[in-house]
Amino acid sequence: MPSLLFRALSPAGSSAKLSIFIFHRVLPAADPLLPFEPSAEEFAWMARLIAGNFHVLSLGEAARRRQAGTLPAAAAVITFDDGYADNFEVAWPILAAHGLPATFFIATAFLDGGRMWNDEVIEAFRKASPGELDLRPFDLGSHTLSDTSSRIRGYEAVLGKLKYFEHHQRAEVAREIGRQAAVPERSELMMSSDQLKMLHAAGAEIGAHTHTHPILEGLPDEQAFAEIAAGKLEVEAILGETVSVFAYPNGVPGRDCSARHGKMVEKLGFTAAVSTQPRFANAQADRFHLPRFTPWDRTPGRFAARCLLQLWSSRA
Template sequence: MLGKGLMRMLSPGGKSGLSIFIYHRVLPHKDPLFPAEVDRADFDRDLHRIKSMFNVMSLLDAVHHIAAGSLPPRAACITFDDGYADNAEVALPVLQRHKLPATFFVATGFLNGGRMWNDTVIELVRRHPEGVIDASAIGLGSHEIGSTARRQQAIQALIGQLKYLPMEHRLDQVSRLVDIGGIGLPDNLMMSSAQVNELNTGGMDIGGHTVNHPILAKLPPAKARAEIAEGKQALENIIGEPVRLFAYPNGKPGADYLAEHVAMTRDLGFDGAVSTAWGAGKHTNDVFQLPRFSPWDRTPLRFALRMARNLTTQADLAI
């Protein structure tokens, strides 16, 4: 009741706009390396709270409402980025049980046995025997991994060094890191084409997220456009329907994507696109730069306060 009361006070007549939640993974159970990562029980609780505080709709419907100036009060949408297999295996049944829609933004280059570069780093550090990962020969330092805390520090340090490298250089460095590690890594972290179809036929929307999840601002314009267009086409080939929505990889305006990439999404036939700028979408927002945020808080009061704070936050969409 507290959460709903806050929302009603902050959104008279629906003027406070659209709250869009970002998820990436929903694990079947807690991961010791990432104890704050959402698992099935957390997600179930989140959906209970979201339903009690918001009017949840599909993102495509919300985009059309914003464009028409008809967004209802306390409107909210649920989104997932990247295309992890647990989205279909764990999140989908929970969403269906709650009768709630969501949009899944899928990077197509990792479907059917692929793995995102950051997950390669994570799984290498997770599975490596205790001791040291010495990557100093490739400029990535030496990392002691004798405890869970040390493994967490190694993951953070390695990803921090790799994240904003040019895509080809980053992938080359990750490949060399795998060679140094010398251990087998999982090939079932990301969805299969069949699971993308399962989400679509299960009432969820599928959105574009490029092919290889690059930082678009770091690519030449022609390559950035190809990443967006080819990802869209691959998903349309899988589901047999138009893909109307797009999520910018990483999604920070002005750093991860630029005005030229917003123009590309319009030109390529999307109806709207989402960033990772915090705040609530308004009637006057550009529907190709809708803000989103992550519902991190686990207690009911903190969760409600974050929702209220987000509604009053002016998203920084400067590009």
């Protein structure tokens, strides 16, 4: 049963506040180049803390119960974006050990050996020799690489700018940066279709996350609709059943997605969709733009405190 304090701040029924946690990866061991991604050891205490303080549901069930006003006290959902192999290999066994359901959103273009554009850039900064990594031909600056911190600063600067390149240009530039640093084209970073089927068979809820993970606001409406539809159809073809939940790529409302994309999602038959607005979903939240949040803290006490603070600050 959730702890008394969390139940008091997030009561059951029509006054419920649904906490939707967002993750991307869970690493087998800490990676200095990816300090924002939890290791298996860190995720184990996060899962234990969430299990002890929240009533965790799949997104589909939580969305239905929110609409009906029947959410339990301290209701929460655990979500993962993109479709990384470590979601199946590392995160799912930890979740299962704590009896926790979770929802996984899959960008289908990268299954079976692909790599997302941001990971292409990160791996290039990992593999590049010390010295100057000159990306000025792409209007992405020149970066002095000497240690882990300089590599992190470099790829963060590049990702922040490259993110808003035209969609196809973004992928092409990222691949060229990868070639420049001898990053192999194929990768085992993302799940295979077989792993996705096994994850689903084990009890995970699977959702759609477009085909190629574009920022929808940067696409013509017809192309945005096609991206959302393709991701849904491809996941359904792999699993052999209907997919009903969706996550917007990048997901910042007003910048990366908007109300018209919510209408597309509804038209395609989804029952709920999540953004990356960092707050909690009350009864008034739009079911096609449900907010998500994950504390960035790396100690259990601070992680729990930030969960409480978010519930407290969203009382109104």
